[in-house]
Amino acid sequence: MRKIILSAAAGFVLLAAGNAFAAGGAAVPPAKDWTFQGIFGKFDRDQLKRGYQVYKDICAGCHSLRLVAYRNLMDIGFTEDEVKDIASEYQLPAPPNDDGDTIVDGERLMRAAKPSDHFVSPFANEKAARVANAGAYPPDLSLMVKARKKGPDYIYALLTGYKEEAPEGFALNEGMYYNEYFPGHQIAMAPPLMDESVEYEDGTPATLDQHAKDIVTFLAWTASPELEARKSMGIKVLLFLVVLTAMFYALKRRIWSDVH
Amino acid sequence: MSTSSFNNPVVKWIDERLPVFTMMQHSAVDYPTPKNLNYWWNFGSLAAFVLVIMLLTGIFLAMSYTPHVDHAFVSVERIMRDVNYGWLLRYLHMNGGSMFFIVVYIHMFRGMYYGSYKAPREILWIVGVFLILAMMATAFMGYVLPWGQMSFWGATVITNLFSAIPLVGQEIVTWLWGGFSVDNPTLNRFFSLHYLLPFVIVGLVVVHVWALHTVKSNNPTGVDIKGPEDTIPFHPYYTIKDFYGIGLFLIFYLAFVFYAPDFFGEPDNYIEANPMVTPAHIVPEWYFLPFYAILRAFTFDVLFIPAKLAGVIAMFASIILLAVLPWLDRSKARSARFRPMYKWFFWIFVLDCLVLGYIGAQAAEEPYVTIGQVATFYYFAHLLIIVPLVSKLENPRPLPESISAAVTKSDSE
Numbered sequence: 099m100r101k102i103i104l105s106a107a108a109g110f111v112l113l114a115a116g117n118a119f120a121a122g123g124a125a126v127p128p129a130k131d132w133t134f135q136g137i138f139g140k141f142d143r144d145q146l147k148r149g150y151q152v153y154k155d156i157c158a159g160c161h162s163l164r165l166v167a168y169r170n171l172m173d174i175g176f177t178e179d180e181v182k183d184i185a186s187e188y189q190l191p192a193p194p195n196d197d198g199d200t201i202v203d204g205e206r207l208m209r210a211a212k213p214s215d216h217f218v219s220p221f222a223n224e225k226a227a228r229v230a231n232a233g234a235y236p237p238d239l240s241l242m243v244k245a246r247k248k249g250p251d252y253i254y255a256l257l258t259g260y261k262e263e264a265p266e267g268f269a270l271n272e273g274m275y276y277n278e279y280f281p282g283h284q285i286a287m288a289p290p291l292m293d294e295s296v297e298y299e300d301g302t303p304a305t306l307d308q309h310a311k312d313i314v315t316f317l318a319w320t321a322s323p324e325l326e327a328r329k330s331m332g333i334k335v336l337l338f339l340v341v342l343t344a345m346f347y348a349l350k351r352r353i354w355s356d357v358h
Numbered sequence: 359m360s361t362s363s364f365n366n367p368v369v370k371w372i373d374e375r376l377p378v379f380t381m382m383q384h385s386a387v388d389y390p391t392p393k394n395l396n397y398w399w400n401f402g403s404l405a406a407f408v409l410v411i412m413l414l415t416g417i418f419l420a421m422s423y424t425p426h427v428d429h430a431f432v433s434v435e436r437i438m439r440d441v442n443y444g445w446l447l448r449y450l451h452m453n454g455g456s457m458f459f460i461v462v463y464i465h466m467f468r469g470m471y472y473g474s475y476k477a478p479r480e481i482l483w484i485v486g487v488f489l490i491l492a493m494m495a496t497a498f499m500g501y502v503l504p505w506g507q508m509s510f511w512g513a514t515v516i517t518n519l520f521s522a523i524p525l526v527g528q529e530i531v532t533w534l535w536g537g538f539s540v541d542n543p544t545l546n547r548f549f550s551l552h553y554l555l556p557f558v559i560v561g562l563v564v565v566h567v568w569a570l571h572t573v574k575s576n577n578p579t580g581v582d583i584k585g586p587e588d589t590i591p592f593h594p595y596y597t598i599k600d601f602y603g604i605g606l607f608l609i610f611y612l613a614f615v616f617y618a619p620d621f622f623g624e625p626d627n628y629i630e631a632n633p634m635v636t637p638a639h640i641v642p643e644w645y646f647l648p649f650y651a652i653l654r655a656f657t658f659d660v661l662f663i664p665a666k667l668a669g670v671i672a673m674f675a676s677i678i679l680l681a682v683l684p685w686l687d688r689s690k691a692r693s694a695r696f697r698p699m700y701k702w703f704f705w706i707f708v709l710d711c712l713v714l715g716y717i718g719a720q721a722a723e724e725p726y727v728t729i730g731q732v733a734t735f736y737y738f739a740h741l742l743i744i745v746p747l748v749s750k751l752e753n754p755r756p757l758p759e760s761i762s763a764a765v766t767k768s769d770s771e
Contacts, residue, residue, distance in 0.1 A: 137617060165432070165435050165439065170439075237629075240435075241435070241628040241629075244620060244625060244628040245625050245626070245628035245629050246625050247625050249625070281638070321628075323439055324438065324439075324445040327445075328445060328446075328449075328616055328619075329616065329617070331446075331616065332612070332613075332615075332616025332617055335612055335616065336609060336612060336613065336616070339605060339608050339609050339612065340609065342605055343602065343605030343606055343608075343609060346598065346601045346602040346605045347602050347605075349598055349602075350598045350599055350601075350602045353594050353595060353598050354595060354598075354599075357393055357590060357595065
């Protein structure tokens with residue numbers, strides 16, 4: 099219990115430290131243009147597919163995407179058969195067999211994933227992830243764009259903001275990398291993307307800039323899959339309300355014309 | 359048996375046995391309302407409107423929400439992704455919370471500017487103070503339910519405030535938590551209470567409106583209703599005016615829901631709660647920031663009261679003190695329109711509340727700490743010193759003879 103109290107107290111203190119840190123510790127990510135911004139913002143379907151390819155080939159080695167199901171990929175342009183194929187590449191623990199066993203010959207029974215399953219995580223649990231990543235825990239990416247201030251700009255800046263060498267006088271820890279935009283500048287993730295990290299199926303030039311934009315767009319979709327439905331409904335609702343309110347106003351003027 | 363004046367036989371039959379239609383006729387149609395109410399008087403009906411939206415969206419959200427530490431966060435994301443229009447329900451509810459406070463704060467400031475708390479509206483005002491307290495408790499517990507990082511750490515910080523109570527503080531905190539930290543029992547009871555309290559709010563609203571309809575609405579002149587020439591029936595005049603207000607309000611509210619749904623939220627709350635990782639900043643929702651600033655202003659012990667306890671007392675006092683405002687303000691004039699000194703102090707007080715809100719969001723470092731302390735001092739000085747003193751020293755401008763006299767005069771100007 100004392101621990102909790104102390105951590106709460108630490109929270110108060112960190113409130114002070116954190117702010118100073120945020121102010122002096124990391125550069126402000128420059129604002130980028132994203133297709134999904136603004137009132138009429140939409141995702142570019144080809145970009146989403148490229149972003150998925152970047153996630154699958156690069157990020158998925160360490161980062162989970164637990165809130166997204168394989169069936170959701172149909173929303174970004176994959177066909178039902180393609181989604182079935184994609185899902186079947188992954189294995190999940192199977193339910194007990196007819197003998198009631200889940201382990202046969204010392205092996206955990208597995209089954210292929212189905213479109214209805216959520217993305218299979220690269221590691222069984224947090225401990226396994228930390229063991230494989232020198233103690234660091236690669237966070238789930240499903241909501242990353244919403245979980246950071248200026249999410250899309252920040253993630254783009256982070257992915258392109260690595261410096262080969264830390265500035266002079268900066269004490270970089272063993273196995274850490276220097277990043278301009280990461281709070282504290284020390285990040286355990288090695289630079290994940292560079293030119294030609296992924297060969298795009300649609301022939302788009304494979305530059306670091308392109309990779310970063312594509313993965314950010316894909317992650318913006320995983321964080322807000324409702325974005326397009328929301329924005330298109332918003333226009334209709336607001337237009338309707340403007341007309342309705344104008345009519346209320348006209349009616350109000352008319353009804354009130356005999357007062358005084 | 360009431361003598362019903364309704365023609366429809368069914369309505370007549372019901373009304374003679376249970377006079378609901380007579381009641382509606384009295385309180386929503388004929389209800390005599392001052393004819394000079396301005397648009398600041400729209401915010402009461404707007405608050406009721408938001409309350410209904412919160413109840414409806416909340417009831418449907420609760421059908422798909424799981425109050426368990428292992429499932430709460432994911433169940434909210436399920437609502438966002440897999441429930442039909444779940445994202446709409448959730449964003450309406452989330453932003454509705456902020457809208458509720460915007461509307462109610464304006465409603466409260468309106469009451470303070472036009473002296474709506476003064477006799478004979480003291481009980482109406484005090485019920486309002488209970489309402490804001492109930493709203494705050496509801497909002498605080500609702501914010502815990504998505505079980506994000508800010509939910510968890512906000513709950514930890516705020517519940518820990520009760521540990522400042524001498525002798526039994528720690529026991530009270532354990533009792534509130536239902537354990538030795540914010541955990542599953544805490545989440546469960548917060549969900550239960552978050553569902554219960556809105557109905558308490560509905561009950562208080564009924565009392566609030568009952569009191570209102572007994573003493574009748576105040577008005578921008580602050581002068582009593584003298585006769586029928588001062589009033590107009592609520593319907594159709596104020597029903598249509600309220601509809602117009604609701605239309606404008608919906609445009610404002612839904613623009614956030616559809617185009618900036620996370621504007622009022624903290625990104626950290628999209629990270630699942632983790633008792634092992636403390637976020638860099640723990641900030642409450644914006645509507646608590648002024649009170650958070652008052653809480654943190656006490657960095658020093660006050661006589662024998664330790665700083666933390668003093669902060670907690672001041673924070674609660676800052677709201678509860680409003681209940682005695684009718685007795686702190688002795689001025690004969692209600693409306694600030696006719697109070698040349700009070701008018702200025704009112705706006706300084708509004709500014710002070712905004713400064714407190716700004717300070718509440720800042721780190722506990724200079725110059726913010728000092729500014730926060732000055733603003734906190736001013737908050738209490740306004741209520742305890744300035745308001746009583748001004749009401750004694752000030753010479754109110756001559757009041758109009760009646761509402762209709764004031765209206766005709768302003769028309770000829």
